[in-house]
Amino acid sequence: MKKIFFSIACCLPLFAHAQLADSTVRLVHVKGAVNFRDIGGYKTKDGKAVKWNKVYRSADVSHLTDADMDTLRQRHIRNVLDFRGVKESQAAPDHLPAGTAYLLLPAGSDSLPNAKQMQEAMKSGDKWMLDFYGNPQYLGPRYKAFFSMLLTMPRDEAMMYHCTGGRDRTGMATALLLYALGVPMETINADFTASNVYLQPMYGRMFQQMGAGMTPEQVEQMKQALELRPELLAAMFAGIKQHYGTVEHFMQAELGVGPKQVAQLKAMYLN
Template identity: 30%
Template sequence: MSTQHAATSTLLPLQGAFNFRDMGGLRTADGRTVKRGLLFRAAELTGLTPEDLSLLESIGLKHIFDYRNRGEAEEKPDPRIGEAVHIRVPANEAAEQAPHVTLEQLFASGRHQAFTEEMLEKLYADLPIGNASYKRLMALLSDPEANLPLVQHCAGGRDRTGVGSMLILMTLGVPYETVMEDYLYSNVTLEEYHRRLFEMVSKHIGPDELHALEQAMLLRERYLDASLRSIEQAYRTFERYLAEEFGIDDAVRARIQAYCLE
Protein backbone atom coordinates (compact mmCIF):
# COMPACT_ATOMS: atom_id res chain seq x y z
CA MET A 1 0.00 0.00 0.00
CA SER A 2 1.23 3.49 -0.78
CA THR A 3 2.32 5.70 2.08
CA GLN A 4 -0.66 7.72 3.20
CA HIS A 5 -0.54 11.45 3.62
CA ALA A 6 -0.57 12.73 7.20
CA ALA A 7 -3.98 14.32 6.56
CA THR A 8 -5.76 11.17 5.40
CA SER A 9 -7.97 8.84 7.37
CA THR A 10 -6.77 5.36 8.32
CA LEU A 11 -7.35 2.39 6.02
CA LEU A 12 -8.50 -0.70 7.92
CA PRO A 13 -6.70 -4.01 7.18
CA LEU A 14 -9.68 -5.83 5.65
CA GLN A 15 -9.45 -8.55 3.00
CA GLY A 16 -12.98 -8.39 1.59
CA ALA A 17 -13.71 -4.66 1.26
CA PHE A 18 -12.00 -1.76 -0.44
CA ASN A 19 -11.50 1.73 0.94
CA PHE A 20 -12.81 0.99 4.48
CA ARG A 21 -11.38 3.89 6.45
CA ASP A 22 -11.60 5.30 9.96
CA MET A 23 -12.20 9.03 9.52
CA GLY A 24 -10.60 9.71 12.88
CA GLY A 25 -7.23 11.39 13.25
CA LEU A 26 -7.98 14.39 11.05
CA ARG A 27 -7.32 17.81 12.59
CA THR A 28 -9.91 20.56 12.87
CA ALA A 29 -9.31 24.26 12.32
CA ASP A 30 -9.33 24.87 16.08
CA GLY A 31 -6.65 22.27 16.74
CA ARG A 32 -8.80 19.39 17.94
CA THR A 33 -8.76 15.92 16.35
CA VAL A 34 -11.56 13.67 15.12
CA LYS A 35 -11.78 10.70 17.47
CA ARG A 36 -11.01 7.28 16.06
CA GLY A 37 -13.53 4.47 16.16
CA LEU A 38 -16.65 6.58 15.60
CA LEU A 39 -16.96 7.47 11.92
CA PHE A 40 -16.09 5.18 9.01
CA ARG A 41 -16.42 5.26 5.21
CA ALA A 42 -16.21 2.33 2.82
CA ALA A 43 -16.92 0.76 -0.56
CA GLU A 44 -19.41 -2.12 -0.89
CA LEU A 45 -19.36 -4.59 2.01
CA THR A 46 -20.72 -7.78 0.47
CA GLY A 47 -17.28 -9.44 0.26
CA LEU A 48 -16.30 -9.07 3.92
CA THR A 49 -14.63 -12.24 5.22
CA PRO A 50 -15.36 -13.87 8.59
CA GLU A 51 -12.12 -12.34 9.87
CA ASP A 52 -13.17 -8.92 8.58
CA LEU A 53 -16.55 -9.24 10.27
CA SER A 54 -14.90 -10.21 13.53
CA LEU A 55 -12.70 -7.11 13.40
CA LEU A 56 -15.65 -4.85 12.62
CA GLU A 57 -17.83 -6.41 15.29
CA SER A 58 -15.19 -5.43 17.84
CA ILE A 59 -15.77 -1.77 16.90
CA GLY A 60 -19.40 -1.99 18.00
CA LEU A 61 -20.94 -0.34 14.95
CA LYS A 62 -24.46 0.93 15.61
CA HIS A 63 -25.39 1.80 12.02
CA ILE A 64 -24.51 0.80 8.47
CA PHE A 65 -25.61 3.62 6.18
CA ASP A 66 -25.96 2.58 2.54
CA TYR A 67 -26.22 5.17 -0.27
CA ARG A 68 -26.83 2.63 -3.05
CA ASN A 69 -30.04 2.18 -4.98
CA ARG A 70 -32.23 -0.91 -4.69
CA GLY A 71 -30.70 -2.79 -7.63
CA GLU A 72 -27.13 -2.28 -6.39
CA ALA A 73 -28.04 -3.42 -2.88
CA GLU A 74 -29.90 -6.50 -4.10
CA GLU A 75 -27.04 -7.51 -6.41
CA LYS A 76 -24.44 -7.11 -3.63
CA PRO A 77 -26.23 -7.15 -0.27
CA ASP A 78 -24.62 -5.92 2.92
CA PRO A 79 -23.75 -8.61 5.47
CA ARG A 80 -24.87 -8.38 9.05
CA ILE A 81 -22.21 -6.80 11.25
CA GLY A 82 -22.86 -7.50 14.92
CA GLU A 83 -25.93 -5.62 16.11
CA ALA A 84 -25.57 -2.72 13.66
CA VAL A 85 -28.82 -1.40 12.18
CA HIS A 86 -28.78 -1.22 8.39
CA ILE A 87 -30.24 1.92 6.80
CA ARG A 88 -30.40 2.33 3.03
CA VAL A 89 -31.46 5.68 1.59
CA PRO A 90 -30.40 6.07 -2.06
CA ALA A 91 -28.31 9.18 -2.73
CA ASN A 92 -29.43 9.04 -6.36
CA GLU A 93 -33.21 8.81 -5.98
CA ALA A 94 -33.76 8.78 -9.76
CA ALA A 95 -32.01 5.40 -9.99
CA GLU A 96 -34.06 3.76 -7.24
CA GLN A 97 -36.91 2.49 -9.42
CA ALA A 98 -34.96 2.12 -12.66
CA PRO A 99 -34.25 -1.42 -13.91
CA HIS A 100 -30.91 -2.51 -12.49
CA VAL A 101 -28.02 -2.85 -14.93
CA THR A 102 -24.75 -4.45 -13.84
CA LEU A 103 -21.50 -2.77 -14.80
CA GLU A 104 -20.75 -5.51 -17.31
CA GLN A 105 -24.18 -5.10 -18.91
CA LEU A 106 -23.68 -1.35 -19.01
CA PHE A 107 -20.45 -1.60 -20.96
CA ALA A 108 -21.59 -4.47 -23.15
CA SER A 109 -24.59 -2.38 -24.26
CA GLY A 110 -22.61 0.80 -24.92
CA ARG A 111 -24.53 2.85 -22.36
CA HIS A 112 -21.28 3.62 -20.55
CA GLN A 113 -20.63 6.45 -23.01
CA ALA A 114 -22.74 8.74 -20.82
CA PHE A 115 -20.14 8.31 -18.06
CA THR A 116 -17.94 11.36 -18.53
CA GLU A 117 -16.12 13.91 -16.39
CA GLU A 118 -18.92 16.37 -17.10
CA MET A 119 -21.53 13.86 -15.93
CA LEU A 120 -19.61 13.28 -12.70
CA GLU A 121 -19.23 16.98 -12.06
CA LYS A 122 -22.99 17.47 -12.47
CA LEU A 123 -23.64 14.53 -10.13
CA TYR A 124 -21.48 16.11 -7.45
CA ALA A 125 -23.19 19.47 -7.93
CA ASP A 126 -26.64 17.90 -7.50
CA LEU A 127 -25.94 15.56 -4.59
CA PRO A 128 -25.79 17.85 -1.54
CA ILE A 129 -28.99 19.86 -2.13
CA GLY A 130 -32.41 18.54 -1.11
CA ASN A 131 -31.15 14.98 -0.79
CA ALA A 132 -33.10 12.68 1.53
CA SER A 133 -30.08 10.42 1.93
CA TYR A 134 -27.83 13.11 3.40
CA LYS A 135 -30.70 14.45 5.50
CA ARG A 136 -31.00 11.02 7.13
CA LEU A 137 -27.24 10.74 7.55
CA MET A 138 -26.98 14.14 9.23
CA ALA A 139 -29.95 13.34 11.46
CA LEU A 140 -27.98 10.35 12.73
CA LEU A 141 -24.90 12.52 13.26
CA SER A 142 -27.02 15.04 15.20
CA ASP A 143 -27.52 12.45 17.97
CA PRO A 144 -24.02 10.98 18.14
CA GLU A 145 -24.43 9.36 21.55
CA ALA A 146 -27.23 7.15 20.22
CA ASN A 147 -26.06 6.56 16.66
CA LEU A 148 -22.27 6.25 16.53
CA PRO A 149 -20.11 4.36 15.61
CA LEU A 150 -21.38 4.44 12.03
CA VAL A 151 -20.07 3.38 8.63
CA GLN A 152 -21.37 5.06 5.45
CA HIS A 153 -20.80 3.39 2.12
CA CYS A 154 -21.81 3.14 -1.54
CA ALA A 155 -20.27 0.94 -4.28
CA GLY A 156 -16.73 2.34 -4.38
CA GLY A 157 -16.87 4.57 -1.32
CA ARG A 158 -15.73 7.50 -3.44
CA ASP A 159 -18.51 9.66 -4.95
CA ARG A 160 -21.71 9.42 -2.88
CA THR A 161 -19.66 8.51 0.18
CA GLY A 162 -17.15 11.22 -0.65
CA VAL A 163 -19.84 13.90 -0.46
CA GLY A 164 -21.21 12.42 2.77
CA SER A 165 -17.72 12.43 4.25
CA MET A 166 -17.27 16.07 3.28
CA LEU A 167 -20.50 17.01 5.08
CA ILE A 168 -19.51 15.13 8.23
CA LEU A 169 -15.94 16.42 8.36
CA MET A 170 -16.85 20.03 7.65
CA THR A 171 -19.54 19.84 10.34
CA LEU A 172 -16.79 18.75 12.72
CA GLY A 173 -14.69 21.74 11.69
CA VAL A 174 -12.11 19.97 9.54
CA PRO A 175 -10.78 22.50 6.98
CA TYR A 176 -11.92 21.97 3.41
CA GLU A 177 -8.30 21.61 2.25
CA THR A 178 -7.90 18.60 4.57
CA VAL A 179 -11.25 17.20 3.46
CA MET A 180 -10.07 17.45 -0.15
CA GLU A 181 -6.80 15.62 0.60
CA ASP A 182 -8.74 12.85 2.30
CA TYR A 183 -11.19 12.66 -0.61
CA LEU A 184 -8.38 12.33 -3.16
CA TYR A 185 -6.79 9.58 -1.05
CA SER A 186 -9.42 7.26 -2.55
CA ASN A 187 -7.39 7.37 -5.77
CA VAL A 188 -4.77 5.42 -3.78
CA THR A 189 -7.03 3.14 -1.76
CA LEU A 190 -9.06 2.15 -4.84
CA GLU A 191 -6.18 1.38 -7.19
CA GLU A 192 -6.89 -2.36 -7.12
CA TYR A 193 -10.67 -1.81 -7.29
CA HIS A 194 -10.25 0.32 -10.40
CA ARG A 195 -7.74 -2.11 -11.94
CA ARG A 196 -10.27 -4.93 -11.69
CA LEU A 197 -12.99 -2.73 -13.15
CA PHE A 198 -10.85 -1.70 -16.12
CA GLU A 199 -9.84 -5.31 -16.72
CA MET A 200 -13.49 -6.34 -16.84
CA VAL A 201 -14.65 -3.56 -19.17
CA SER A 202 -11.65 -3.93 -21.52
CA LYS A 203 -13.50 -6.92 -23.01
CA HIS A 204 -16.22 -4.59 -24.27
CA ILE A 205 -14.50 -1.34 -25.30
CA GLY A 206 -11.46 -0.32 -27.30
CA PRO A 207 -8.19 1.21 -26.06
CA ASP A 208 -9.23 4.82 -26.65
CA GLU A 209 -12.50 4.41 -24.77
CA LEU A 210 -10.71 2.56 -22.00
CA HIS A 211 -8.21 5.40 -21.61
CA ALA A 212 -11.05 7.94 -21.47
CA LEU A 213 -12.76 5.86 -18.78
CA GLU A 214 -9.56 5.60 -16.75
CA GLN A 215 -9.22 9.39 -16.84
CA ALA A 216 -12.87 9.95 -15.91
CA MET A 217 -12.65 7.55 -12.98
CA LEU A 218 -9.82 9.47 -11.31
CA LEU A 219 -11.18 11.57 -8.48
CA ARG A 220 -10.49 15.22 -9.17
CA GLU A 221 -10.66 18.38 -7.10
CA ARG A 222 -13.23 19.83 -9.49
CA TYR A 223 -15.76 17.13 -8.55
CA LEU A 224 -15.85 17.84 -4.82
CA ASP A 225 -15.49 21.57 -5.55
CA ALA A 226 -18.76 21.29 -7.49
CA SER A 227 -20.52 20.05 -4.35
CA LEU A 228 -19.18 22.86 -2.18
CA ARG A 229 -19.96 25.42 -4.88
CA SER A 230 -23.60 24.25 -5.02
CA ILE A 231 -23.87 24.60 -1.25
CA GLU A 232 -22.43 28.11 -1.31
CA GLN A 233 -24.59 29.18 -4.26
CA ALA A 234 -27.74 27.95 -2.53
CA TYR A 235 -26.95 29.00 1.05
CA ARG A 236 -23.94 31.36 0.86
CA THR A 237 -22.24 29.71 3.86
CA PHE A 238 -21.79 26.14 5.09
CA GLU A 239 -23.19 27.16 8.49
CA ARG A 240 -26.44 28.36 6.93
CA TYR A 241 -26.58 25.17 4.86
CA LEU A 242 -26.30 23.04 8.01
CA ALA A 243 -29.03 25.01 9.74
CA GLU A 244 -31.55 25.17 6.90
CA GLU A 245 -30.89 21.83 5.16
CA PHE A 246 -30.43 19.68 8.26
CA GLY A 247 -31.58 21.68 11.29
CA ILE A 248 -28.04 21.68 12.70
CA ASP A 249 -27.69 25.04 14.43
CA ASP A 250 -24.67 26.23 16.41
CA ALA A 251 -25.79 24.40 19.56
CA VAL A 252 -26.34 21.08 17.82
CA ARG A 253 -23.07 21.44 15.95
CA ALA A 254 -21.21 22.15 19.19
CA ARG A 255 -22.71 19.00 20.77
CA ILE A 256 -21.67 16.89 17.77
CA GLN A 257 -18.15 18.30 17.94
CA ALA A 258 -17.92 17.76 21.70
CA TYR A 259 -18.72 14.08 21.23
CA CYS A 260 -16.65 13.42 18.11
CA LEU A 261 -13.52 15.51 18.79
CA GLU A 262 -10.74 15.37 21.32
Protein backbone atom coordinates in the same frame (compact mmCIF):
# COMPACT_ATOMS: atom_id res chain seq x y z
CA MET B 1 -0.47 -3.07 -1.78
CA LYS B 2 2.73 -1.23 -0.79
CA LYS B 3 3.85 -1.18 -4.44
CA ILE B 4 0.50 0.27 -5.47
CA PHE B 5 0.75 2.95 -2.78
CA PHE B 6 4.26 3.92 -3.86
CA SER B 7 3.59 4.11 -7.59
CA ILE B 8 0.37 6.10 -7.29
CA ALA B 9 1.28 8.26 -4.33
CA CYS B 10 4.16 9.69 -6.33
CA CYS B 11 1.62 11.23 -8.70
CA LEU B 12 -0.64 12.74 -6.02
CA PRO B 13 -0.67 16.37 -4.87
CA LEU B 14 1.48 17.08 -1.83
CA PHE B 15 -1.49 17.52 0.49
CA ALA B 16 -2.56 13.91 -0.12
CA HIS B 17 0.68 12.36 1.12
CA ALA B 18 0.01 13.00 4.81
CA GLN B 19 -3.34 11.23 4.55
CA LEU B 20 -1.77 8.19 2.91
CA ALA B 21 1.19 8.17 5.30
CA ASP B 22 -1.08 7.31 8.24
CA SER B 23 -2.73 4.42 6.39
CA THR B 24 -1.31 1.92 8.89
CA VAL B 25 -3.62 3.34 11.57
CA ARG B 26 -6.40 4.66 9.33
CA LEU B 27 -7.13 1.62 7.19
CA VAL B 28 -9.27 -1.11 8.70
CA HIS B 29 -7.74 -4.34 7.49
CA VAL B 30 -10.64 -6.55 6.46
CA LYS B 31 -10.54 -9.29 3.85
CA GLY B 32 -13.95 -8.63 2.35
CA ALA B 33 -13.81 -4.90 1.56
CA VAL B 34 -11.54 -2.12 0.35
CA ASN B 35 -11.33 1.59 1.18
CA PHE B 36 -12.53 0.81 4.72
CA ARG B 37 -11.02 3.52 6.90
CA ASP B 38 -11.36 5.59 10.04
CA ILE B 39 -11.91 9.32 9.51
CA GLY B 40 -10.43 10.13 12.91
CA GLY B 41 -7.25 12.07 13.59
CA TYR B 42 -7.84 14.98 11.23
CA LYS B 43 -6.96 18.36 12.73
CA THR B 44 -9.52 21.16 12.76
CA LYS B 45 -8.89 24.84 12.09
CA ASP B 46 -8.95 25.57 15.84
CA GLY B 47 -6.42 22.90 16.78
CA LYS B 48 -8.73 20.08 17.85
CA ALA B 49 -8.82 16.62 16.24
CA VAL B 50 -11.54 14.25 15.03
CA LYS B 51 -11.90 11.32 17.42
CA TRP B 52 -10.60 7.93 16.33
CA ASN B 53 -12.73 4.78 16.42
CA LYS B 54 -16.08 6.55 16.04
CA VAL B 55 -16.81 7.06 12.32
CA TYR B 56 -15.73 4.84 9.43
CA ARG B 57 -16.17 4.99 5.66
CA SER B 58 -15.99 2.06 3.26
CA ALA B 59 -16.72 0.58 -0.13
CA ASP B 60 -19.12 -2.37 -0.61
CA VAL B 61 -19.28 -4.63 2.45
CA SER B 62 -21.32 -7.49 1.00
CA HIS B 63 -18.31 -9.83 1.10
CA LEU B 64 -17.12 -9.33 4.67
CA THR B 65 -15.87 -12.58 6.19
CA ASP B 66 -16.61 -14.05 9.61
CA ALA B 67 -13.27 -12.69 10.78
CA ASP B 68 -14.31 -9.28 9.47
CA MET B 69 -17.47 -9.56 11.56
CA ASP B 70 -15.24 -9.86 14.62
CA THR B 71 -13.36 -6.73 13.54
CA LEU B 72 -16.60 -4.74 13.33
CA ARG B 73 -17.68 -5.99 16.74
CA GLN B 74 -14.30 -5.16 18.29
CA ARG B 75 -14.58 -1.62 16.92
CA HIS B 76 -18.16 -1.30 18.24
CA ILE B 77 -19.53 -0.62 14.74
CA ARG B 78 -23.21 -1.16 15.47
CA ASN B 79 -24.69 1.37 13.03
CA VAL B 80 -24.38 1.16 9.23
CA LEU B 81 -25.66 3.57 6.59
CA ASP B 82 -25.86 2.45 2.95
CA PHE B 83 -25.99 5.14 0.24
CA ARG B 84 -26.58 2.70 -2.62
CA GLY B 85 -29.79 2.46 -4.63
CA VAL B 86 -32.50 -0.10 -3.94
CA LYS B 87 -31.55 -2.45 -6.79
CA GLU B 88 -27.85 -1.85 -6.15
CA SER B 89 -28.18 -2.90 -2.52
CA GLN B 90 -30.42 -5.88 -3.33
CA ALA B 91 -27.83 -7.20 -5.79
CA ALA B 92 -25.13 -7.23 -3.08
CA PRO B 93 -26.70 -7.10 0.42
CA ASP B 94 -24.50 -5.94 3.27
CA HIS B 95 -22.97 -8.73 5.34
CA LEU B 96 -23.00 -7.43 8.90
CA PRO B 97 -22.96 -8.75 12.46
CA ALA B 98 -26.34 -9.71 13.88
CA GLY B 99 -28.00 -6.82 15.65
CA THR B 100 -26.38 -4.10 13.53
CA ALA B 101 -28.68 -1.12 12.96
CA TYR B 102 -28.84 -0.81 9.16
CA LEU B 103 -30.37 2.04 7.16
CA LEU B 104 -30.59 2.32 3.36
CA LEU B 105 -30.51 5.91 2.05
CA PRO B 106 -30.96 5.51 -1.72
CA ALA B 107 -31.95 9.07 -2.69
CA GLY B 108 -30.65 9.76 -6.19
CA SER B 109 -28.80 6.47 -6.50
CA ASP B 110 -31.44 4.63 -8.52
CA SER B 111 -31.11 7.26 -11.26
CA LEU B 112 -27.35 6.87 -11.67
CA PRO B 113 -26.22 5.73 -15.15
CA ASN B 114 -25.35 2.11 -15.79
CA ALA B 115 -22.02 1.05 -17.31
CA LYS B 116 -23.20 1.55 -20.90
CA GLN B 117 -24.62 4.98 -20.14
CA MET B 118 -21.41 5.94 -18.38
CA GLN B 119 -19.42 4.97 -21.46
CA GLU B 120 -21.52 7.43 -23.42
CA ALA B 121 -21.25 10.10 -20.75
CA MET B 122 -17.46 9.77 -20.65
CA LYS B 123 -17.28 11.03 -24.26
CA SER B 124 -17.68 14.50 -22.80
CA GLY B 125 -14.74 14.00 -20.44
CA ASP B 126 -15.39 14.75 -16.79
CA LYS B 127 -18.50 16.90 -17.41
CA TRP B 128 -20.79 14.16 -16.13
CA MET B 129 -18.83 13.93 -12.89
CA LEU B 130 -18.84 17.70 -12.40
CA ASP B 131 -22.60 17.82 -13.06
CA PHE B 132 -23.18 14.97 -10.60
CA TYR B 133 -21.23 16.67 -7.83
CA GLY B 134 -22.57 20.13 -8.60
CA ASN B 135 -26.25 19.19 -8.32
CA PRO B 136 -27.44 19.47 -4.68
CA GLN B 137 -30.88 17.97 -5.43
CA TYR B 138 -30.31 14.70 -3.57
CA LEU B 139 -27.91 15.84 -0.87
CA GLY B 140 -30.61 16.59 1.69
CA PRO B 141 -32.68 13.42 1.20
CA ARG B 142 -29.51 11.30 1.13
CA TYR B 143 -27.61 12.74 4.08
CA LYS B 144 -30.19 14.10 6.54
CA ALA B 145 -30.57 10.73 8.28
CA PHE B 146 -26.77 10.36 8.27
CA PHE B 147 -26.41 13.47 10.41
CA SER B 148 -29.39 12.49 12.53
CA MET B 149 -27.69 9.20 13.38
CA LEU B 150 -24.43 10.99 14.17
CA LEU B 151 -26.28 13.26 16.59
CA THR B 152 -28.13 10.45 18.37
CA MET B 153 -25.61 7.61 18.33
CA PRO B 154 -24.72 6.27 21.80
CA ARG B 155 -21.27 7.34 22.95
CA ASP B 156 -20.04 3.75 23.28
CA GLU B 157 -20.94 2.89 19.66
CA ALA B 158 -19.42 3.63 16.26
CA MET B 159 -20.87 3.92 12.76
CA MET B 160 -19.80 2.96 9.26
CA TYR B 161 -21.27 4.31 6.03
CA HIS B 162 -20.64 3.21 2.47
CA CYS B 163 -21.76 2.98 -1.13
CA THR B 164 -20.34 0.62 -3.77
CA GLY B 165 -16.89 2.14 -4.27
CA GLY B 166 -16.88 4.22 -1.11
CA ARG B 167 -15.69 7.21 -3.12
CA ASP B 168 -18.44 9.46 -4.54
CA ARG B 169 -21.58 9.26 -2.38
CA THR B 170 -19.46 8.22 0.59
CA GLY B 171 -16.88 10.91 -0.18
CA MET B 172 -19.54 13.62 -0.30
CA ALA B 173 -20.90 12.52 3.08
CA THR B 174 -17.40 12.62 4.57
CA ALA B 175 -16.73 16.06 3.12
CA LEU B 176 -19.93 17.47 4.63
CA LEU B 177 -19.19 15.95 8.05
CA LEU B 178 -15.58 17.12 8.14
CA TYR B 179 -16.69 20.58 6.99
CA ALA B 180 -19.21 20.74 9.85
CA LEU B 181 -16.48 19.73 12.31
CA GLY B 182 -14.22 22.55 11.11
CA VAL B 183 -11.60 20.50 9.26
CA PRO B 184 -9.69 22.58 6.65
CA MET B 185 -10.63 22.08 3.01
CA GLU B 186 -7.12 20.95 2.16
CA THR B 187 -7.49 18.01 4.55
CA ILE B 188 -11.01 17.25 3.29
CA ASN B 189 -9.64 17.08 -0.25
CA ALA B 190 -6.83 14.79 0.88
CA ASP B 191 -9.26 12.33 2.45
CA PHE B 192 -11.43 12.48 -0.67
CA THR B 193 -8.71 11.91 -3.27
CA ALA B 194 -7.06 9.15 -1.22
CA SER B 195 -9.74 6.80 -2.57
CA ASN B 196 -7.80 6.89 -5.85
CA VAL B 197 -5.19 4.80 -4.07
CA TYR B 198 -7.25 2.77 -1.63
CA LEU B 199 -9.54 1.53 -4.42
CA GLN B 200 -6.80 0.24 -6.71
CA PRO B 201 -7.48 -3.43 -5.79
CA MET B 202 -11.00 -3.20 -7.27
CA TYR B 203 -10.35 -0.75 -10.10
CA GLY B 204 -8.81 -3.34 -12.43
CA ARG B 205 -11.96 -5.47 -12.47
CA MET B 206 -14.24 -2.44 -12.61
CA PHE B 207 -12.53 -0.82 -15.57
CA GLN B 208 -12.38 -4.14 -17.39
CA GLN B 209 -16.16 -4.49 -17.11
CA MET B 210 -16.94 -0.88 -17.93
CA GLY B 211 -14.44 -0.78 -20.78
CA ALA B 212 -15.87 -3.77 -22.66
CA GLY B 213 -15.84 -2.93 -26.35
CA MET B 214 -13.74 0.19 -25.86
CA THR B 215 -10.28 0.86 -27.28
CA PRO B 216 -7.32 1.14 -24.85
CA GLU B 217 -7.31 4.89 -25.49
CA GLN B 218 -10.99 5.15 -24.58
CA VAL B 219 -10.45 3.13 -21.42
CA GLU B 220 -7.64 5.47 -20.41
CA GLN B 221 -9.87 8.48 -21.05
CA MET B 222 -12.55 6.89 -18.86
CA LYS B 223 -10.04 6.33 -16.05
CA GLN B 224 -8.96 9.96 -16.20
CA ALA B 225 -12.56 11.19 -16.25
CA LEU B 226 -13.44 9.10 -13.18
CA GLU B 227 -10.38 10.10 -11.15
CA LEU B 228 -11.25 11.89 -7.94
CA ARG B 229 -9.95 15.45 -7.84
CA PRO B 230 -10.50 18.43 -5.52
CA GLU B 231 -12.43 20.12 -8.34
CA LEU B 232 -15.29 17.68 -7.78
CA LEU B 233 -15.80 18.68 -4.15
CA ALA B 234 -15.39 22.30 -5.21
CA ALA B 235 -18.29 21.74 -7.62
CA MET B 236 -20.39 20.25 -4.81
CA PHE B 237 -19.84 23.18 -2.48
CA ALA B 238 -20.31 25.67 -5.34
CA GLY B 239 -23.63 24.03 -6.24
CA ILE B 240 -24.74 24.25 -2.62
CA LYS B 241 -23.84 27.94 -2.41
CA GLN B 242 -25.56 28.69 -5.72
CA HIS B 243 -28.85 27.22 -4.48
CA TYR B 244 -28.68 28.05 -0.75
CA GLY B 245 -26.37 31.05 -0.43
CA THR B 246 -24.10 29.40 2.14
CA VAL B 247 -23.15 25.87 3.13
CA GLU B 248 -24.36 26.63 6.65
CA HIS B 249 -27.84 27.60 5.38
CA PHE B 250 -28.00 24.38 3.35
CA MET B 251 -27.00 22.27 6.33
CA GLN B 252 -29.64 23.85 8.55
CA ALA B 253 -32.41 23.81 5.92
CA GLU B 254 -31.80 20.38 4.38
CA LEU B 255 -29.83 18.37 6.95
CA GLY B 256 -31.30 19.71 10.18
CA VAL B 257 -27.83 20.80 11.27
CA GLY B 258 -27.89 24.36 12.57
CA PRO B 259 -25.50 26.08 14.99
CA LYS B 260 -26.79 24.04 17.95
CA GLN B 261 -26.30 20.74 16.13
CA VAL B 262 -22.85 21.77 14.85
CA ALA B 263 -21.80 22.48 18.43
CA GLN B 264 -23.17 19.08 19.45
CA LEU B 265 -21.29 17.30 16.67
CA LYS B 266 -18.07 19.00 17.72
CA ALA B 267 -18.62 18.01 21.34
CA MET B 268 -19.27 14.42 20.36
CA TYR B 269 -16.61 13.86 17.70
CA LEU B 270 -13.70 16.15 18.50
CA ASN B 271 -10.94 15.93 21.09
